[in-house]
Amino acid sequence: MIGLALRLLRLGGRRAWTSAGLVGAGVAVATTLLTVAVGALHGLDERESRTDWRTPAVAAADPVAQLRLRTDSAAGRPITQVDLVAPVATAAPPPGLPRMPAPGEVWVSPALAELLGTLPADELAARYPGPATGLLGEAGLQSPDELVAVIGRPAGDPVLTVPGRSDVVPVAGFDVPRPAGRDFAMTDVYRQLTIVAVALVVFPVAGLLGASARLSAARRSERLATLRLLGASVRQVTVVAVAEVTAVAAVAAVVGVLLEWALSPLVAMIPLAGGGWFAADVRPGLLACLAIVAGVALLATASAVGGLRRVVVGPLGVVRRQQAQGARWLRLLGVAAALVVLLVVNAAMNVVSVDVVGIVFVAAVLAMSGAVALIGPLVVRLLGARMAAGARSVPGLLAGRRLLDDPKGAFRPLAGLTLAVFVAGFLAPMTSVAAGVSPADGAAxxxxxxxxxxxxxxxxxxxxxxxxxxxxxxxxxxxxxxxxxxxxxxxxxxxxxxxxxxxxxxxxxxxxxxxxxRHEETVLVGDLQRGALVVLVAAFLVAATATGTAAAARVLDHRHTLRLLALAGTPLDALDRARRAETLRPLVANGAIALVLGLLCATPAVAAAKALEPSGLLTLGGVLVAGAVLVLAATAASRPLLRSVTAPDQERSR
The missing domain is CATH 3.30.70 (Alpha-Beta Plaits)
Structure with missing residues (x-):
């Protein structure tokens, strides 16, 4: 049966290949973004593993050096200065160095060496006890553009006693692992923020994966129902459905992972925590990539199996198109549960430790994102009933009936944009807070x-x-x-x-x-604003892909009905206006709900009223404009497809 499924896909003609292409495009884009998100967490772990030596294990006696970590500056860029006082020459050196620095030696990162060669000596080089001894290797650097100087100091150097913002650490050894329970560091802040950002992106990406796997659901259901009526068993029908979708999704997932690997040098240029990345940092490991591909394939399989119930139980109704795809009021229980989760998270934020606050906050993000997805089809159903009952034109009646007959299918092209609005509502007050941080004095x-x-x-x-x-x-x-x-x-x-x-x-x-x-604070604020922009761009990239492919697939899935309407004398313009009506009105309604839920989701961290400040309003305004443009573009892009499926010779060419 697997061979039959692949043969049906291979010999299905232009329509089958078009549907498979739409599925593959959606899955590939979603997988690429998912891999980028996982790569960000992988990159933070890699960074931390390379810079752990700067906060080494503390020696109870006989240290191999006294270490003090401080920040200098030149040309408006921070320089991480690591002073090693009385280093033991025979001890294991810090990562990236061939040996322990001797007193008076200065080892610098490649980026600092370049800066030393660019600036006049009286602006930088004269601060050090001598010329650069050598270069610090990649193993000891956070990022390729990081400025680092490791300076050997003699015993009793004043660096040990001068007042400052950092402590002197007696080093047990750079090859000695640190004990568990270390102090909370800025890296942990970024990890928690990245986890929240990943959660904001993962849910829309997962929705796009599921929607992509169901793009040609109507066409596939008809074919499988026919096989069922011809005597195929439940197992055989299941294998045919799963094999076709899983094969396309698995190939597209591999393409998505390879695309992320190819784009990793560009992704590595996005600065975070004061610097860029090594390209290898943002590439998840082999096991993680295999897990992503397997997860995508499993999600596609689950989506295919989920659509088989009607085929197995009532194949005749599927062929005759008698099954309605309603949305039940039971969905409101899921929304209520999401609000309960939000209340619990709001209370927990005051008592949980800082190193898990991001994970706790993710529960609220996922719950409220789920609420947006749950309530969407119900809103479409209610809006469709109202439009059908109060229709004063043919497009209005057609739009209302199509929404009422298949609210889940009508919501699918809108899901990405609706979730993007949710993300914007969540980020708007955050960006306002970041924009409101007063700058420090940089002149004195x-x-x-x-x-x-x-x-x-x-x-x-x-x-x-x-x-x-x-x-x-x-x-x-x-x-x-x-x-x-x-x-x-x-x-x-x-x-x-x-x-x-x-x-x-x-x-x-x-x-x-x-x-x-206050450099770390300034960088963190800038990263918050930049991260919000990256998340919004990712969300809208998902939305653009989902809207475009789902709009085209909806035309393909309803081509039989559209052709019958055209043969009955319905003008193409009326069909096109009906499509716009069944898209714009539900989008406005669901977008408003998603915006409110996004603002509510942000309340455990920041007041929702912050969204009304200039930076927040700019974010929301940009989202509304981008959403409207995407909907209009998707509708216009699928108009030629609508014209082709309603052409007089369309039926004869099948």
Whole structure:
């Protein structure tokens, strides 16, 4: 029977190949996006594994080095500076280095080496004890464009005692695994945010996979029902249905994974956490790729099997097109359950630990996304009944009846756009919060000295005067037993020269602006805005694919009815206006509901009213415009197909 199924697909003619192509296109796009989402999580794990050495296991005695991790800056870019004090030459070196750095040596990342060769020495190179000794390898870098300097320091170096925002760690060994239960790090924040972003994308992608597998459901059901009436057993019918859909979906899934691998250099250019990626980071492992392909094939199989019940139980009704595809009120129970999940998550957000907050939040995202998908066909059914009862024109009556007869099928082309609106409603208040974060001062340099330091102002002015750089200098005694020195260069372009000139003024201190001290926060805000844009683009890419393919497939699945209407004298323009009516009105209704549910879903993290701020309104407005354009484009693109299936010679060419 598998051979029969594949033969029916191979010899089915242009229509069979068109349907298979639509299924394959939808599955390939969905699989590519799903692989990108899984690749993002894989990339974060790879990054963390390469940078774990910067927060090593703490030694109780006899450390191999004293490590202090700090952030410097040059040319507006952060430089991760790793100071190793009194390193033991025979100990295992940090990843990416051939040996332990000796005091006075400076090992730099390739990107920092390039920057050192570009900037004048008085803007960067003069800060280090000597020229670059060698390059830090990929094994010790977060990203290919990361600026890193590993500096060997002698025993008793002032870097150990100077005030700062980081602690000194006695290193047990760079080859010694850290004990479990480490402190929460910024990487964990990104992992939790990525999990939420993946959840926002995965549900629309899964919906597209299911919709793609059912694109030619009507044509397939008729053929299988005919086989059933001719005496085929339930098992044989099941094998035929599953083999055809699974074969197309599996091939398309492999194409989708290969496409993601081919596009990984472009995906790797999307910055996150202050840098890009190595292309291998965003490529899931072989087992993960096999799991994605198997999962896609299983989902396609489940979709095919789910459509067999009517064929097995009532094949004659399928052939005669007597089965209605209603949407039951029972769906409201699912919506109520989703709201309960949201309330539970809202309460749990105040008590769960930070390292699992994203996973908890995903439960609300998936539940509310499911509510959007559940209530959609019911809204279509109610709207269809109202349109049919109050129709004043032929297109209105046709649209109402088609919605009422098959609300699930009518909602399928709208599901992607509806979920995209849900995603936009969820992200709108988030982007408003990110846009509202006030920028830090990036013009004045700050130096922190131990309490009791004297003559700092005079020494600072003398150093700046020696290079002819005017600046305003002030010193303030901080209540935390330290002295804070502020330097404001008259020319902002001279910031790096001033920073380099002041290197060593307070031995061991790093000279930074307030904005540079808050660099991680600034990067996180930018990543939130960029991530929201990426998720929205992904959601609308899914929506565009689903809308276009499902609109065309709906014409193919209803070609018999459309042809009969055309033969009865219904103008093509009336059929086309009916298609627009059965798309736009349900989309507006479901989009409004999805927007409300998206705003509700965001409430455990941020107030929904934030969506009314300029950034949120811009997001929502862009979504509405994009949604309208997609619907109109999908309708226009499938008009030639409508014309072809209603042509007079269409029946004879079958």
């Amino acid at each position: 340099l700050q130096i922190t000295a131990p309490a009791g330091a004297t003559g700092l102002e005079g020494a600072t002015r003398a150093r700046l005067a020696s290079i002819g750089l005017p600046a305003t200098v002030t010193a303030v005694d901080d209540p935390r037993d330290r002295v804070d020195l502020t330097v404001l260069p008259a020319d902002p372009a001279e910031l790096d020269r001033a920073r380099t000139a002041l290197e060593g003024l307070v031995p061991g201190a790093v000279v930074q602006t307030e904005a540079e001290q």
